[in-house]
Amino acid sequence: MLDNKIYSVSKLSAITGVTIRTLHYYDKVNLLKPHRRIDNHYREYTQKHLALLKQIIIYRELDFSLTQIKDLIYSNEFSFVQALSDQKKLLLKRQEETQLIINSIEVTMNVLAGEKNLELLFSDMPLSFNDKLITLKEDEDSYNSMLSSLGELSELEIESSKKQTDEWAFNYKLTLLIPIDSDEVQEQVNKHYFLMNSLFKKLHGDSFKGIGYEGYLILAEQTISNPVTKAVYDNYQSGMAEHLYEAMIIFADKELKGNIEQYRQVTI
Known part of the structure; x- marks a missing residue:
């Protein structure tokens, strides 16, 4: 039996x-x-x-x-019911604590992945570029936030973005002696706008709705005010950052102001 x-x-x-x-x-x-x-x-x-x-x-x-x-x-x-109730409270508290630990681990993993991607992006920069990065690292929160965002991208996405940027920069260098409001320069700025939208879309996913007029003006300002960004553009060609900054201002006023929805539809 x-x-x-x-x-x-x-x-x-x-x-x-x-x-x-x-x-x-x-x-x-x-x-x-x-x-x-x-x-x-x-x-x-x-x-x-x-x-x-x-x-x-x-x-x-x-x-x-x-x-x-x-x-x-x-x-x-x-009392089994009371025991379960007490245990549920303990488990919920532990769940919250565990989730905080998981979140911390994920942030750390993204930062580490971001550091690797940062090296890929700036692999061809001169040694003096490290001095520019040090100034960026002084704002630890902003720096880690940037690394965390970069960490969301795969190595393949980073390499693809760098290749597209390098190709665009090569063509833009050919326009540096041309007036910033010329069709040739503005066509390259238009391509730059597309590149920036593509990059931010990869970084922020569906929450990103496109770079607006004000947003592109901020990017333009960072082209010359952010030492890292300026060094990246000027590494392609000396004076490129200043030239691009002025060309971006014209593009924003001429193409984006009051016309942003049309651009968002084709770039996102």
Whole structure:
């Protein structure tokens, strides 16, 4: 009969996944007390023991203490509902703490990935460029935020963006002696606007709705005021940052002001 089936400690361990050492401990603290054979004093477990052990396993997964479990199993006065309520509060608190740790780990991982991507982006910059990065690192929050954003991109996306930027910069260099309001220059600025939208879309996903008039003016200002950005453009060609800044201002006033929705539709 199934009800009369007897299990050795090793068999019970194999069935439930509870280690033999743990079963011995449960015996010691009177949580799961097996029968003892008369001839050799070996531990023997019945179907009832198996059922109790399965309950213990469930309660342990809910993070109940052994004392609480003993009360749950053997005491008629113990309030199971209250115990579950208290345990739920503890688990929710632990969940919040665990999520904070996970968030911190994810930020750190993104920052580390961002540092690697930063190296890929600026791999061909001169050694003096490191001095510009040091000034950027002084604002630790902004710097880590930038790294975290870069960390969202794959190595392939970084390489693709750099290739597109390098190709654009090569063509823009050919226009540096041409007036900034000429069709040739403004065509390259238009391509620059597309590149910036593409990059921000990759960085921010669906939350990004396109660079507006004011946003592009800010980018233009950063072209000459941000030492890192200025160094990047001037590394392609000396004076390129200043030339691009003035050309971007004209483009923003001529093309984006009052016409941004049309541009957003084709760039996002």
